[in-house]
Amino acid sequence: MGKMNVTGDMMLSLxxxxxxxxxxxxxxxxxxxxxxxxxxxxxxEASFIALTTELNSLRALGQ
Incomplete structure (x- = not known):
């Protein structure tokens, strides 16, 4: 049962x-x-471009 607890704890942590x-x-x-x-x-415009680039990168990482 010890191994099952460790595995369960690891899954919950993940x-x-x-x-x-x-x-x-x-x-x-x-x-x-x-x-x-x-x-x-x-x-x-400069902030808009920088922020949209960052948002697009964030969304690409999430897919």
């Missing part, structure tokens, strides 16, 4: 890490989207 990673990615995506909206509203 699952928790996956959930946390997704939460962080989702938060970053939301923040970047808000910053992109602000850059558009201010007409800041």
């Amino acid at each position: 699952f928790a890490e996956m959930v946390l990673d997704e939460a962080v990615r989702s938060y970053k995506e939301k923040t970047l989207t808000q910053e992109i909206d602000q850059a558009l509203a201010m007409g800041d």
